[in-house]
Amino acid sequence: MSLGPDILKIKDLKKNFGSLAVLKGLTLTVRQGEVLVIIGPSGCGKSTLLRCLNGLEPVQGGQIIFGGQYLTDPHINWSRTRQRIGMVFQNYELFPHLTALDNVLLGLIRVQKRSKTEALAIAERWLTRVGLWDRRGSFPRQLSGGQKQRVAIVRALALEPEIMLFDEVTASLDPEMVREVLDVIVNLAKDGRTMLIVTHEMAFAKAVADRVIFMDEGLIVEDAKPEVFFENPATERARRFLNIFQFSDIHKPQEPSASPLAKEAQDVKESNDAKESNDAKDSKEPELS
Amino acid sequence: MDFIDWDFIVSRAPLFWAAAKLTVKLAVGGILLAAALGFLCAVARFYRIPVFNQIAYFYIELARNTPLMVQLFFLYFGLPRLGLVWEGQTCAIVGLTFLGGAYMAEAFRGGLAAINRNQVESALSIGLSRIQTLRYVIAPQALAVAWPAISATVIFLMKETSVFSIVALPDLMYVAKDLLKEGHSGETNLLLILSYLTIILPVSLFFGRMERRLRFAGFGS
Amino acid sequence: MLDSALSVFRMGRNMARLMEGLGVTLEISVVAVGLSLIFGVPLGLMMAGSNRPLKWLLRGYLEFVRVMPILALLFIFYYSLSKFWNINLSALTVSIFVFTLWGAAEMGDLVRGAVTSLPRHQWDSARALGLSEGQVSFRVIIPQAIRRLLPGVINLTTRMIKTTPFVFFINLPDLLKVGQQIVEVSGLRYPLASVWVYGFIFIIYFVICYPISLFSRYLERRWAS
Numbered sequence: 001m002s003l004g005p006d007i008l009k010i011k012d013l014k015k016n017f018g019s020l021a022v023l024k025g026l027t028l029t030v031r032q033g034e035v036l037v038i039i040g041p042s043g044c045g046k047s048t049l050l051r052c053l054n055g056l057e058p059v060q061g062g063q064i065i066f067g068g069q070y071l072t073d074p075h076i077n078w079s080r081t082r083q084r085i086g087m088v089f090q091n092y093e094l095f096p097h098l099t100a101l102d103n104v105l106l107g108l109i110r111v112q113k114r115s116k117t118e119a120l121a122i123a124e125r126w127l128t129r130v131g132l133w134d135r136r137g138s139f140p141r142q143l144s145g146g147q148k149q150r151v152a153i154v155r156a157l158a159l160e161p162e163i164m165l166f167d168e169v170t171a172s173l174d175p176e177m178v179r180e181v182l183d184v185i186v187n188l189a190k191d192g193r194t195m196l197i198v199t200h201e202m203a204f205a206k207a208v209a210d211r212v213i214f215m216d217e218g219l220i221v222e223d224a225k226p227e228v229f230f231e232n233p234a235t236e237r238a239r240r241f242l243n244i245f246q247f248s249d250i251h252k253p254q255e256p257s258a259s260p261l262a263k264e265a266q267d268v269k270e271s272n273d274a275k276e277s278n279d280a281k282d283s284k285e286p287e288l289s
Numbered sequence: 290m291d292f293i294d295w296d297f298i299v300s301r302a303p304l305f306w307a308a309a310k311l312t313v314k315l316a317v318g319g320i321l322l323a324a325a326l327g328f329l330c331a332v333a334r335f336y337r338i339p340v341f342n343q344i345a346y347f348y349i350e351l352a353r354n355t356p357l358m359v360q361l362f363f364l365y366f367g368l369p370r371l372g373l374v375w376e377g378q379t380c381a382i383v384g385l386t387f388l389g390g391a392y393m394a395e396a397f398r399g400g401l402a403a404i405n406r407n408q409v410e411s412a413l414s415i416g417l418s419r420i421q422t423l424r425y426v427i428a429p430q431a432l433a434v435a436w437p438a439i440s441a442t443v444i445f446l447m448k449e450t451s452v453f454s455i456v457a458l459p460d461l462m463y464v465a466k467d468l469l470k471e472g473h474s475g476e477t478n479l480l481l482i483l484s485y486l487t488i489i490l491p492v493s494l495f496f497g498r499m500e501r502r503l504r505f506a507g508f509g510s
Numbered sequence: 511m512l513d514s515a516l517s518v519f520r521m522g523r524n525m526a527r528l529m530e531g532l533g534v535t536l537e538i539s540v541v542a543v544g545l546s547l548i549f550g551v552p553l554g555l556m557m558a559g560s561n562r563p564l565k566w567l568l569r570g571y572l573e574f575v576r577v578m579p580i581l582a583l584l585f586i587f588y589y590s591l592s593k594f595w596n597i598n599l600s601a602l603t604v605s606i607f608v609f610t611l612w613g614a615a616e617m618g619d620l621v622r623g624a625v626t627s628l629p630r631h632q633w634d635s636a637r638a639l640g641l642s643e644g645q646v647s648f649r650v651i652i653p654q655a656i657r658r659l660l661p662g663v664i665n666l667t668t669r670m671i672k673t674t675p676f677v678f679f680i681n682l683p684d685l686l687k688v689g690q691q692i693v694e695v696s697g698l699r700y701p702l703a704s705v706w707v708y709g710f711i712f713i714i715y716f717v718i719c720y721p722i723s724l725f726s727r728y729l730e731r732r733w734a735s
Contacts, residue, residue: 054413054414055413056410056413056414078413079416079417079418080416082413082414082415082416083415083416086414086415087414089407089410089411089414091407093405093407093408093410093411094411095408095411095412095425095426095430096430097429097430097433106415106417106425106426107415107416107417110417110421110425111415111416111417111421112416152411155415156414156415159415159416350716350720350723351716353719353723354668354672354715354716354719354720354723355672355712355715355716355719356672356673356674356675356715358675358676358678358686359675359686359708359711359712359715360712362686362689362690362704362708362711363705363708363709363712366693366704366708367704367705367708367709368705370701370702370704370705371702371705444576444577448577448578448579448580448581449579450579451579451580451581451582452581452676455678461582462581462582462585462679465582465585466585469589474589474590475590478585478586478589478590481582481585481586482578482582482586485577485578485579485582486577486578489577489578490577493573493576493577
């Protein structure tokens, strides 16, 4: 995959919640067309990092430079900037009073001031691509979790952002719906879209990432190619973290799987199970032990 | 009440009609202003806008924990002594707004508080401004949640208009009390009941209908 | 200015009379709330019951009381019953009657809400434990229903207190009526009497109702789940 110029530079980023330091001087560069998967234990600051990139959290120090613009400038016009940075959340926050189509149209019409026909054409193209055009009239409560999350992705993508942020987008889904959402993201990766993905789906991370960023205690501990990171992590902390997922593998009865594809689906499902037990103790405590 | 004197009813009905129009006029004015005032206070409370938040809290508690009649007596008989002279109608509308604004504020605030914080972030993340977020995302959902409380407040305020004769306004109660001097208390009371039913019942039915529609729309994601 | 305020309250028995007026206000509220509870509980159980015609009848009664201004009801019962039908009722009796008529309906609706909101399995699981019907009611259902009921009952109490000034219209010497009489008498000597007296009454209502509503909110929060 050919990578373009640097699109996002994060320098020495610091973020505190009160006296608790969540990001302790984080530095990272992302090139255009790159897919970064960010993993790490709960409370390591990975979600906070994405929220800082979308201006949802004020930062206490450092710089974020996106396409030549300083996002850490307090006078930045966030409304304009957020159209260039798409974000999808864990809890598929669709607007419950609007249909799937109206959810997608809202930003196109109200933010980008496009005409109704133009906006409709864009919405149709995207909803069709994720297989939900025929559900356009449904309200969020009538859609499954996976469908809602696909609409949420489309809602962000329709604004043609230059970079997409995915914050644990499958963490709240039933296991059987994880795949349909991940497939959409894999397809976007094939398009050469720049993406930052926070996830607990290890098999997915392995498949989609150009680089894996492993975070712990507010810092980047490893930054490596996926095959390197998953086969041979450089640090003890990363090895311990990956072991959590291994551990759950060992205790499951191994089903004989013929095709590699079925094996992958199995992995997705199991890492999802592991994630759930992991999330159960999700709290503000920064350490995992 | 062996029989009803229909002639009396027919001949006096126009008096009640005129009084009912006055009641409706004052109620509509007061309720609309109360909704506006309540909205501002709810926003000040919800976003915790410094100073305004505290002022709104103080006002809401003061207005909700005192009777309209006492508020009106103070406005109409007290304040003119301090140099602020009101006309009866102005005073009635100001009083109803003062009382109703606080109830409306609490109703709206309940609706706003029911909206998930993530909704705001989702709206901001697609580039909507704060005002647009309020207009297109928060307000429609909050209104649906707050509707039963708004509905109760509207009915309550319409009923409270019955005290306006104390500020010398010829409203329904005033007319009824005046007519009692002619005897015919049965007919007078019948006209009084019918007048209030005619004014308030349709409003009550309308709000109830809307409430059921909003409930069936069932926004729960 | 303050001098004139003090003088108004010191003049004659003014302060004592205001307190007597307050007594009337509180008497109506307390008695009406008590009676509303006594009548409201059985009404509410009937509203939650299975007798359909009775339920419709009670529903109609509730809606009528909700739509009609209390002042109109006071007026109608005072002037119709006591004057037209020659039943001589004191203004105090009529007030308590009308407030109870209203309060019992509202209380009934609160009781209905509390009872019907209890999940069905509460009865089933209590019976499954082998409790008698009486034990089911007194140990399981009623304690839970009271928790759901109490904030509403307290709320209704403050609404009643705030509605008491209506008795002014049937010449009952409540707090506001006494205040008005005092202003009429002393207004000539002290032009600011109306400011002080009505301001004072305003504050009295606030001092009574504010703590009660705080308490109701506290209970709501504590028993929220």
